[in-house]
Amino acid sequence: MKTDFDRIINRRHTHSYKWDQSLKLFGDQDILPLWVADMDFESPPAVRKALEARAALGVYGYSIKNEAYVDAIIHWYQRRHGWTIEREWLSDVPSVVTSLSIAVDVFSEPGGSVILQSPVYYPFYDVIRMNGREVAKNPLVIRNGRYEMDYDHLEELMAGGAKLMLLCSPHNPGGRVWEREELLRLGELCLKHGVTVISDEIHCDLALPGHRHIPFASLSEELSQITLTALAPTKTFNLPGLQSSFIVTANAAMKRKFDYRVKALSLHMTNFFTHEAVMAAYNEGEAWLDELIEYVAGNVEYAIAYLAEHLPEVKPMRPDGTYLLWVDCRGLGLDIKGLKSLMFEKARVAFSEGSAFGTEGQGWLRINLACPRSLLTDALERFCEAASNRS
Ligand SMILES: Cc1ncc(COP(=O)(O)O)c(C=O)c1O
Incomplete structure (x- = not known):
């Protein structure tokens, strides 16, 4: 192993969210x-090098999104996940939770119900409730020591009017990497009941040996048309403080709606540092x-x-x-x-x-x-x- 993951790095007094609170x-x-x-x-190391080179420029003006950055993302998903992403399916967003919140705002009605599968990463509740929507809770069930989806209850929620679902794939905190059959069964229900899926796949690169992450939108053309996937290299390469994320959707109308809101909130500008870091991570990490x-x-x-x-x-x-x-x-x-x-x-x-x-x-x-x-x-x-x- 080339990297010494045993090395202790003192993160105290670095304004660390984790260590200094x-x-x-x-x-x-x-x-x-x-x-x-x-x-x-x-x-x-390539990430640090890229950031140091960027910092050395000394002038920190507005940046543009460059083609090499988009290429780095596309090649990564092709290589690691066998998923072909088209350039026009991508938009940058500062963070995954930003995307979840905007998606709830633009793809559900005020007062409407949004499905999540509990227990789940706590901001899922916040982005639903703080946007004035109701949580439609589909608790996961434990079978053979692992979480599984309760499809009957899920269908009841969908039939009862919940038209948006926040999927956590892989699942935090349960660590499930959903299998193809599980996702296909979920997809069938979504198609049957006209449910839009926001798939948070921030942990997609962290499948452990013996498991393979399957992007929900990659399962079929039909499913790609009802899905917006929220992605980031930040968990994978430990860059969360750089706030770098993007969404992928093949549905042009969904993308237009989403992008419009991102622009209205003025979240569309590119951070001076992040693209260099992301390129280095995907190309050399x-x-x-x-x-x-x-x-x-x-x-x-x-x-x-x-x-x-x-x-x-x-x-x-x-x-x-x-x-x-x-x-x-x-x-x-x-x-x-x-x-x-x-x-x-x-x-x-x-x-x-x-x-x-x-x-x-x-x-x-x-x-x-x-x-x-x-x-x-x-x-x-x-x-x-x-x-x-x-x-
Ligand atoms: C499932 C999930 N989504 C989103 C996030 C946070 O992403 P971001 O910092 O890009 O908002 C986390 C962080 O732990 C997470 O576990």
């Missing part, structure tokens, strides 16, 4: 943060990503084995993808307050508390595994010890 959020400056989904690894996935897969195995040995009352859900581990802690017999106190006060670690992902997440915790193994070990030790000694 512990006192404010958890009441303890020195808590180990394994919550928000950014990684404690340096991005691929592939080997780095393969190594990263191997390292994360090692952390997944390590964490699952560690928990099984030291705290068998908790049951991790083995992820197919993402660097997030969703752990069922209901066996500890603690309520939300108790789990928070166990983490923040007794163990002095910050995982994400599960009820933030919806009521179905109550009693669960989400651990961010994208950190050096030694840090993960420290966090697991602290947590298991505190949990074993809880009174």
Whole structure:
């Protein structure tokens, strides 16, 4: 392995959302943060080089979107996902959540219902409710230790008038990389009931060995016409602070509507730095990503084995993808307050508390595994010890 993912990088006092908010959020400056989904690894060296060269220009004027940037995206999706994206299907947006929010605004009616599958990444709820829509909740069901979709209930929601769905694929926090048959069955229902799909595929590049991400819009021509896919290189290459994202839709009318709103909000201008970083990542970061996935897969195995040995009352859900581990802690017999106190006060670690992902997440915790193994070990030790000694 060329990259030293074991190297500890001190991110404190860098205005880090993850590392420099512990006192404010958890009441303890020195808590180990394994919550928000950014990684404690340096991005691929080519990204840093590209940013340094850009910074060295010294004049930071308005930028234009260049063709090489679009090529880098198109080639990446062709190579890694076998998905052919046409140039005119793409638009830039500052972030994936921006796209989700705009999509709710332009593709649903005020007061209308928007489907999500809970538990799910918490901004899904915000973008629905804060745009004055209702959450139409389709809880995932656990079968054989993993989440599956409840198609009967989904169809009831669609037949009941919900005409927009926010799909999380791969799924955060459950780590499911949805399989072709699952997505096709979902697609059938959407086509039958005239439902538009906003597919958040930000974790698409992080399928773990043995799993393959399938872009929902790539399944068929018909499905590509009802789908807007929200994508970004930011999880893949650890660039979330650069705020770089894009949408893909083959439906020209949908794209026009979406772009109009982006322009109305004046979110269409290109950041001076991001395109250079994204090009470097997609064109030169592939080997780095393969190594990263191997390292994360090692952390997944390590964490699952560690928990099984030291705290068998908790049951991790083995992820197919993402660097997030969703752990069922209901066996500890603690309520939300108790789990928070166990983490923040007794163990002095910050995982994400599960009820933030919806009521179905109550009693669960989400651990961010994208950190050096030694840090993960420290966090697991602290947590298991505190949990074993809880009174
Ligand atoms: C499913 C999902 N969508 C979106 C985001 C955030 O994307 P962005 O920072 O581009 O809004 C995350 C971050 O964790 C995520 O897990």
